[in-house]
Amino acid sequence: MNKSTLYGEEYSYLIPLLLCNSEEGYVHSRFSNGFNIQMGNSLIFIGNKKNGLLPFGIHLREEDTSFAVSSIMNNEFVKWNESKNSIEFSNVSITLEKGKPFNNELIPMKSRQTFERSFHQFTSLLMNVNVKTGLDISINKFLKKFENVGNHEWDEVETFIIKLIEAAISNDEMLMDKVLKYFLGRGQGLTPSGDDTIVGFLAFDAISHFLSEKFYDKISKKIEGESITTDVAREYLRYALRREYSSTVTNVVNSIASGNKELEMHFKKLLGVGHSSGLDTLLGILIGMLTFEKMNNTEY
Numbered sequence: 001m002n003k004s005t006l007y008g009e010e011y012s013y014l015i016p017l018l019l020c021n022s023e024e025g026y027v028h029s030r031f032s033n034g035f036n037i038q039m040g041n042s043l044i045f046i047g048n049k050k051n052g053l054l055p056f057g058i059h060l061r062e063e064d065t066s067f068a069v070s071s072i073m074n075n076e077f078v079k080w081n082e083s084k085n086s087i088e089f090s091n092v093s094i095t096l097e098k099g100k101p102f103n104n105e106l107i108p109m110k111s112r113q114t115f116e117r118s119f120h121q122f123t124s125l126l127m128n129v130n131v132k133t134g135l136d137i138s139i140n141k142f143l144k145k146f147e148n149v150g151n152h153e154w155d156e157v158e159t160f161i162i163k164l165i166e167a168a169i170s171n172d173e174m175l176m177d178k179v180l181k182y183f184l185g186r187g188q189g190l191t192p193s194g195d196d197t198i199v200g201f202l203a204f205d206a207i208s209h210f211l212s213e214k215f216y217d218k219i220s221k222k223i224e225g226e227s228i229t230t231d232v233a234r235e236y237l238r239y240a241l242r243r244e245y246s247s248t249v250t251n252v253v254n255s256i257a258s259g260n261k262e263l264e265m266h267f268k269k270l271l272g273v274g275h276s277s278g279l280d281t282l283l284g285i286l287i288g289m290l291t292f293e294k295m296n297n298t299e300y
Contacts (some may be wrong), residue, residue, distance in 0.1 A: 004092045006068055008046075008058040008099040013059060014244070016096070019087070023080040027089075028231065034065055036232065037078050037087070043235040046087075046094060051273045052248035053102050055239040058087075058094065060165050068092055087284035104250040105244060107257050109208045112296070114259040115119055119289050122256060125267050126286060133283050134193025135186065136231055141239070146290065164201070165291045168211055175233040176218045184222055184237075185229035193280040195233035199240045199249070200284020201291075206243040210292045216241055249281060256285075 006164025029036045034047015045057045048065040060068060071092040079088045086095035111113055127140045137157045145152045154162065160182045167175040180198070187193030198219070205211040220241055223234045239245065245253075248270045255263035270278045 003069070003088075004067070005086070006060060006064045006092060006094050007168070008094055008096050009098050010049075010053060010102050011058040011096055012053070012055050013101040013103045014055065015044065017099075018044065018056075019080040020082065020288070021080070025078045027074050027076050027078060030069055030072070030074055030246060031190075032069070034060075035069055035072060038231075039078070039080070051277075052246040052251075052269075053104060054246050055104060055244035056235060057246075058096070058099070060094070068094065081282070102247075104245055104246075104247045106206050106250060107254050109257045110259060114257070115208075115289075115292070117259050118256040118263065119293065121183060121263055122267070122286070122289065125264060126282065129279065129282075130280065133197075134188070134280045135197065135283075137283075139279075139283055139286065141284075144238045161248055161287055164287060165294060168215060168291045171212050171214055171297055174214060175213065180218060180222050184219075185233070187276075187280075189275065189277070190230055190232040191236060191274070192229060192233055192279055193276055195229050195237060196280035197284040197287070199245070200281035200286075201279070201288045202237075202240040202243075202284075203245050203249050203253050204256070204285045204288025204292065206240075206245070207253050208288070208292050208297055210288070231253075248278070252282070252285065 019039060022042065025037050025039035027035060028038040028043060029051055033050045034045055036043045036045050043056060045054050046068065047060060048062050049059050053059060058264055063295060072089050076090055081088050084095065085097050086093045123143060129139060132138050135157045137155065142161070160179055163175060164179045164183070167179050183194035183198050185192050185194065219237060222228055223237050251266040252263070252270050255266050267282070270282060
């Protein structure tokens with residue numbers, strides 16, 4: 001029986017080296033919009049662009065995605081064929097021969113004034129979101145409390161958001177441990193809500209650089225040294241620590257950094273990702289912006 005050959009249309013520029021370093025693996029997980037393969041210690045997503053271009057993604061046409069998902073099985077053997085530039089499964093091959101590499105590049109924050117304009121627009125967009133995050137908090141209610149000085153009755157999640165801001169500002173290692181232990185792995189799904197929130201938090205740092213290397217080291221040690229979250233969430237966090245994000249996340253933070261007029265469009269696209277993943281990531285970006293604002297009262 002001849003294998004069907006499918007063509008990866010676009011793939012992360014990081015994929016070829018990853019495949020050369022780990023030539024054998026297995027199908028890790030399958031879902032309607034694609035599947036993950038485990039190659040060595042890394043995951044590679046193969047599927048459509050519903051959630052944007054992923055930093056560990058090979059993206060297929062919609063019809064090819066459906067065919068590929070139906071043609072493979074969980075745990076089946078996978079091999080990288082370097083001579084054919086293709087990933088070999090039992091019944092299908094996926095080649096990178098005609099694909100285009102992509103790199104979701106980030107841009108730095110343009111100015112303090114740009115941040116202030118973007119912050120106003122971003123919070124205005126969030127104030128119109130009336131659904132709760134995966135961590136079961138209302139962002140607009142949290143924002144209203146946060147912006148009004150005085151004593152507040154914070155719920156548990158809100159308390160840990162405040163602690164996350166304090167940990168970032170103070171560089172208190174014990175506090176970092178406490179908040180990361182709280183957020184990482186918290187929630188349901190392939191990428192728990194708490195992890196998506198931390199990814200968003202790191203994404204804003206990637207354009208503004210308010211976090212210390214100590215904070216990054218703490219996250220790395222948590223996800224590599226402890227069974228604290230899911231394999232897929234760990235992969236997103238690994239890339240976030242390298243300042244690599246999906247295009248849906250990159251487009252939002254780049255719009256914030258440059259102050260361009262496409263922020264609302266990119267905001268809505270990220271909001272639509274997953275059951276609550278997009279909103280959880282937007283919450284993380286907001287927490288990053290609140291931290292940055294608190295730390296930078298002088299001219300940018």
